[in-house]
Amino acid sequence: xxxxxxxxxxxxxxxxxxxxxxxFSVQTGQIxxxxxxxxxxxxxxxxxxxxxxxxxxxxxxxxxxxxxxxxPCYIAASGLARTYQNIKMFAGMTAxxxxxxxxxxxxxSGFLSSMLHAPWTWDEERRIRKxxxxxxxxxxxxxxxxxxxxxxxxxxxxxxxxxxxLAMQPALLLLDEPAAGLNIYETxxxxxxxxxxxxxxxxxxxxxxxxSLVMDISDEIVVLCFxxxxxxxxxxxxxxxxxVIRIYLGE
Amino acid sequence: MKRLLAxxxxxxxxxxxxxxxxxxxKQFYLTQITMAAYYSLLIIxxxxxxxxxxxISLGHAGFFAIGGYLSAALTTRxxxxxxxxxxxRLLDACGFLQGGKDSYGGDLLVVTPWASAIxxxxxxxxxxxxxxxxxxxxxxxxxxxxxxxxxxxxxxLALASPWLGQADGIAGxxxxxxxxxxxxxxDAADRVQNYYIAWGVLLLGLFLLLNLIQSRVGRALxxxxxxxxxxxxxxxDIARFKxxxxxxxxxxxxxxxxLLTHFNGGIGPSEAGVMKSVRFVAIVAVGGMAxxxxxxxxxxxxxxxxxxxxxxxxxDAVFGLILIVIMLFAPNGILNLLASPKKGxxxxxxxxTRQEV
Numbered sequence: 001x002x003x004x005x006x007x008x009x010x011x012x013x014x015x016x017x018x019x020x021x022x023x024f025s026v027q028t029g030q031i032x033x034x035x036x037x038x039x040x041x042x043x044x045x046x047x048x049x050x051x052x053x054x055x056x057x058x059x060x061x062x063x064x065x066x067x068x069x070x071x072p073c074y075i076a077a078s079g080l081a082r083t084y085q086n087i088k089m090f091a092g093m094t095a096x097x098x099x100x101x102x103x104x105x106x107x108x109s110g111f112l113s114s115m116l117h118a119p120w121t122w123d124e125e126r127r128i129r130k131x132x133x134x135x136x137x138x139x140x141x142x143x144x145x146x147x148x149x150x151x152x153x154x155x156x157x158x159x160x161x162x163x164x165x166l167a168m169q170p171a172l173l174l175l176d177e178p179a180a181g182l183n184i185y186e187t188x189x190x191x192x193x194x195x196x197x198x199x200x201x202x203x204x205x206x207x208x209x210x211x212s213l214v215m216d217i218s219d220e221i222v223v224l225c226f227x228x229x230x231x232x233x234x235x236x237x238x239x240x241x242x243x244v245i246r247i248y249l250g251e
Numbered sequence: 252m253k254r255l256l257a258x259x260x261x262x263x264x265x266x267x268x269x270x271x272x273x274x275x276x277k278q279f280y281l282t283q284i285t286m287a288a289y290y291s292l293l294i295i296x297x298x299x300x301x302x303x304x305x306x307i308s309l310g311h312a313g314f315f316a317i318g319g320y321l322s323a324a325l326t327t328r329x330x331x332x333x334x335x336x337x338x339x340r341l342l343d344a345c346g347f348l349q350g351g352k353d354s355y356g357g358d359l360l361v362v363t364p365w366a367s368a369i370x371x372x373x374x375x376x377x378x379x380x381x382x383x384x385x386x387x388x389x390x391x392x393x394x395x396x397x398x399x400x401x402x403x404x405x406x407x408l409a410l411a412s413p414w415l416g417q418a419d420g421i422a423g424x425x426x427x428x429x430x431x432x433x434x435x436x437x438d439a440a441d442r443v444q445n446y447y448i449a450w451g452v453l454l455l456g457l458f459l460l461l462n463l464i465q466s467r468v469g470r471a472l473x474x475x476x477x478x479x480x481x482x483x484x485x486x487x488d489i490a491r492f493k494x495x496x497x498x499x500x501x502x503x504x505x506x507x508x509x510l511l512t513h514f515n516g517g518i519g520p521s522e523a524g525v526m527k528s529v530r531f532v533a534i535v536a537v538g539g540m541a542x543x544x545x546x547x548x549x550x551x552x553x554x555x556x557x558x559x560x561x562x563x564x565x566x567d568a569v570f571g572l573i574l575i576v577i578m579l580f581a582p583n584g585i586l587n588l589l590a591s592p593k594k595g596x597x598x599x600x601x602x603x604t605r606q607e608v
Contacts, residue, residue, distance in 0.1 A: 092473060104485050
């Protein structure tokens with residue numbers, strides 16, 4: 001059974017069909033990429049899957065459960081994490097605290113026990129802090145743990161955001177342009193990282209503009225154009241696909 | 252233990268002020284500090300809602316008034332004439348009523364301060380839930396306007412209802428025996444005791460809220476403030492956390508209302524006024540928004556000055572001015588201004604970092 005199944009997914013904005021009847025699935029353990037020109041509906045597709053937008057029609061099935069139209073926090077609880085094209089750091093919080101928010105679902109303490117600083121919350125707090133530090137170490141930004149996240153360099157913020165998503169221990173990770181705004185060395189680093197994430201047993205679905213990155217790491221690629229899926233295949237086949245060549249290079 | 256030690260300087264300061272006031276023969280200052288401390292209890296609660304969860308409320312004087320007015324009405328309204336009614340007998344049987352004599356020597360039967368206080372705070376919490384569920388779906392200006400509307404309703408209810416004393420308010424509220432020997436009342440003889448009761452409550456409140464903001468819940472609240480969308484995607488149930496912090500701040504406001512009303516021996520409609528809510532928001536801003544210590548210190552200091560009449564008839568105008576000046580020149584609060592004079596930081600009141608793309 002596929003980890004994520006998208007069936008006839010459709011989203012209109014007024015008269016615009018931002019995502020038009022899209023179907024595809026992501027198998028457990030895969031790295032799958034969604035590419036397409038600007039305005040193809042890639043980010044809208046992500047928002048539909050993660051619950052930030054409700055579809056006009058269609059089905060999103062995650063781990064066998066239909067999740068379309070559910071609130072993001074419920075979808076997150078079922079094992080889906082995401083990053084954003086325009087990084088959304090929690091302003092006013094340190095890098096470590098940002099990652100600790102990613103562990104939110106692994107904690108239980110509520111208002112009352114938190115206010116009382118009850119002993120049974122200490123263990124949870126220690127565990128979350130330790131795990132968050134380990135993730136910062138994994139992404140080689142442990143030295144910035146106590147730095148306010150929004151004052152970090154762009155590449156480091158991307159890393160914090162990734163650590164924050166990994167802290168959720170997701171089954172599926174959605175990466176929205178993980179290499180956007182990064183130089184070629186940093187992009188190579190991201191490629192290495194994504195492979196590492198897969199090795200951790202996390203399935204990856206990513207949107208990316210950087211073709212060399214996509215071709216290098218993806219097992220399969222979906223191509224969107226004006227909201228419609230025009231191709232889905234392995235990277236070599238996508239590179240040969242005349243439709244894809246046409247939309248990227250013109251006639 | 253470390254967390255308790257952090258409060259030590261403040262505790263010492265509080266004791267020092269009392270000793271100084273006593274030995275310089277200026278003990279009457281303690282009365283206004285006591286009142287300022289109760290207002291500050293509301294202010295630190297509002298600080299969690301505004302500074303940490305990022306939700307504004309221009310209606311918190313309303314929750315203060317619900318607490319104050321309900322406990323005032325219940326502890327003064329005589330139930331003697333209806334004492335044979337079933338529900339009155341039931342309350343009596345539960346120990347919620349106390350007898351006494353009114354100023355003309357007539358029989359008096361009223362609800363005990365403890366029962367009134369608990370009832371008043373529960374009602375405030377319940378109203379916060381009912382108001383909060385629809386209103387907290389709003390953001391920014393819309394939330395401000397909706398909470399303002401709530402504040403106006405409570406103010407007009409207090410002015411209109413004969414049961415709440417209309418423009419006169421409610422006087423003759425009895426002392427509140429919190430524990431045997433600990434009495435909340437405004438008599439000069441109990442000044443020192445009440446000074447310490449108020450600070451005890453305020454410090455306890457501060458301790459609880461400091462714990463809160465350093466916890467999983469506190470991080471979730473700050474995350475909501477930072478980016479609602481991302482917090483939601485991390486599994487933070489935004490609606491629930493916003494509502495819970497709204498209710499929590501309403502409870503703090505109601506407790507402040509209850510205690511200050513017993514201390515003052517009464518309450519009037521000006522306590523429910525919209526300008527009071529604006530003042531509380533201004534003080535949280537002066538304190539640095541996401542800064543519990545700042546809110547507490549500014550809350551005590553500014554309320555003390557206001558109660559001493561330093562601002563004269565221009566009281567509300569001064570708080571309006573403070574709000575403008577703070578937003579323009581020190582949006583991170585006075586204390587941050589002192590700590591780091593020029594950091595070249597962007598004025599958060601001017602930036603538009605939270606624009607959605």
